Amino acid sequence: MAASALRVKDPRRAGGAAQARLRILLGHLQGPATPAIAASPTLAAVVPSNFHPPKFQYTLDNNVLTLEQRQFYEDNGFLVIKNLVSDEDIQRFRNQFERICRKEVECPGIDIMKDVTIAKSTHSLNENIVTKIQNFQGDEELFRYCTLPQITKYVECFTGPNIMAMHTMLINKPPDSGKMTSRHPMHQDLHYFSFRPPNSIVCAWTAMEHIDRNNGCLVVLPGTHKGTLKPHDYPKWEGGVNKLFHGIQDYDANQPRVHLVMEKGDTVFFHPLLIHGSGSNKTKGFRKAISCHYASSDCFYTDVKGTSQENIEKEVQVLSDRKFEGLKIQLKDIWMIRARLVKGKRINL
Ligand SMILES: CCCCCCCCCC(=O)SCCNC(=O)CCNC(=O)[C@H](O)C(C)(C)COP(=O)(O)OP(=O)(O)OC[C@H]1O[C@@H](n2cnc3c(N)ncnc32)[C@H](O)[C@@H]1OP(=O)(O)O
Numbered sequence: 331m332a333a334s335a336l337r338v339k340d341p342r343r344a345g346g347a348a349q350a351r352l353r354i355l356l357g358h359l360q361g362p363a364t365p366a367i368a369a370s371p372t373l374a375a376v377v378p379s380n381f382h383p384p385k386f387q388y389t390l391d392n393n394v395l396t397l398e399q400r401q402f403y404e405d406n407g408f409l410v411i412k413n414l415v416s417d418e419d420i421q422r423f424r425n426q427f428e429r430i431c432r433k434e435v436e437c438p439g440i441d442i443m444k445d446v447t448i449a450k451s452t453h454s455l456n457e458n459i460v461t462k463i464q465n466f467q468g469d470e471e472l473f474r475y476c477t478l479p480q481i482t483k484y485v486e487c488f489t490g491p492n493i494m495a496m497h498t499m500l501i502n503k504p505p506d507s508g509k510m511t512s513r514h515p516m517h518q519d520l521h522y523f524s525f526r527p528p529n530s531i532v533c534a535w536t537a538m539e540h541i542d543r544n545n546g547c548l549v550v551l552p553g554t555h556k557g558t559l560k561p562h563d564y565p566k567w568e569g570g571v572n573k574l575f576h577g578i579q580d581y582d583a584n585q586p587r588v589h590l591v592m593e594k595g596d597t598v599f600f601h602p603l604l605i606h607g608s609g610s611n612k613t614k615g616f617r618k619a620i621s622c623h624y625a626s627s628d629c630f631y632t633d634v635k636g637t638s639q640e641n642i643e644k645e646v647q648v649l650s651d652r653k654f655e656g657l658k659i660q661l662k663d664i665w666m667i668r669a670r671l672v673k674g675k676r677i678n679l
């Protein structure tokens with residue numbers, strides 16, 4: 331099975347007697363090896379001379395990240411690269427977003443969301459009504475973002491050479507109406523995904539303007555990528571919550587948080603288990619960011635039946651029922667339809 335094949339790649343997680351010995355040998359990753367073990371001829375015999383214990387779990391060997399950057403991602407689950415996308419490119423994405431909102435261009439497969447507080451009003455669509463667009467893989471102008479070489483260069487450090495764009499968004503966080511619905515609750519993106527393993531998935535999120543706590547920056551809980559996927563559901567917010575904006579239920583407000591203040595063009599890469607959210611927009615402007623979730627094409631699809639992700643699958647099924655007229659499709663089918671190759675070979679996804 332693909333899952334177990336992937337697991338044994340990391341000897342620290344593998345079972346069996348030989349693997350247990352390997353695990354002892356790798357013990358120096360957690361602390362210094364005892365001289366007795368290091369000198370053992372028996373143990374030396376089971377370890378091939380070309381075997382190098384993996385120092386890193388969340389990043390791949392490459393010449394792109396500095397050691398410090400690599401260690402930062404390993405420890406924290408995110409990495410900000412300053413000034414990665416040019417003003418010219420950001421202006422092009424902004425222009426195309428406006429054309430899509432005004433329905434001046436067709437964009438097959440796109441989902442357009444209005445804020446929950448105005449969802450039932452009958453404004454004609456424009457860029458001051460739309461809170462985000464999702465799944466723009468079919469739009470060549472916006473999809474350019476996913477293929478920018480300076481972005482994929484970093485993505486490759488997490489996914490390897492075969493890169494799929496799985497999920498695309500342009501978020502247009504509106505000025506808060508006073509009901510605090512412009513917040514995005516604390517969540518892990520993996521909750522929405524029915525493909526694995528998590529370490530081969532990464533999000534690139536680029537600020538399209540200066541973003542700080544006033545207009546609702548990203549808030550991350552450093553190191554939470556080392557944990558597991560937590561159950562998610564709608565937060566009990568008085569002013570309402572946007573469709574599909576699930577949050578972690580047992581969120582501890584006392585955990586250390588980092589507010590990511592970013593300039594236009596700065597890009598954060600983050601792990602799909604990293605707990606993050608974004609604050610309300612207290613300004614009069616629409617706060618814009620563009621993002622893509624990438625995965626290695628040798629990831630595999632999973633069935634979410636019997637897991638904490640059943641609730642998101644059910645909701646997505648209701649939405650897709652409306653769209654695809656009663657066709658009962660699974661979460662993994664949705665992702666398969668959306669996935670688009672960026673670089674290398676399409677393998678499993
Ligand atoms: C979300 C966090 C992202 C994290 C990373 C991974 C995310 C992956 C999540 C997914 O991709 S799930 C997969 C499927 N869905 C999407 O990708 C897009 C989600 N958004 C949508 O599908 C639409 O924007 C939505 C269904 C919410 C609205 O669709 P329409 O443009 O057809 O809206 P319409 O105006 O016809 O309204 C339909 C109903 O939705 C309601 N509605 C619209 N916007 C809403 C909103 N923002 N919040 C709550 N309800 C909303 C609206 O009131 C109305 O309710 P009723 O049926 O009771 O009349």
Ligand SMILES: Nc1ncnc2c1ncn2[C@@H]1O[C@H](COP(=O)(O)OP(=O)(O)OP(=O)(O)O)[C@@H](O)[C@H]1O
Pocket residue numbers: 513514515516543546549581583606607608609610611
């Ligand atoms: N008590 C809480 N319980 C659950 N989630 C919270 C709580 N407080 C904040 N959050 C979440 O933390 C993230 C950022 O919130 P934050 O408080 O930083 O933003 P804000 O309230 O808009 O701004 P500020 O705190 O600067 O007024 C959001 O995802 C928000 O939903």
Ligand SMILES: O=C(O)CCC(=O)C(=O)O
Pocket residue numbers: 499501503514519606607608619
């Ligand atoms: O507010 C944002 O820009 C990020 C929202 C987010 O984390 C998401 O949509 O998954």
Ligand SMILES: [Fe+2]
Pocket residue numbers: 517518519606
């Ligand atoms: Fe997210």
Ligand SMILES: [Mg+2]
Pocket residue numbers: none
């Ligand atoms: Mg707050």
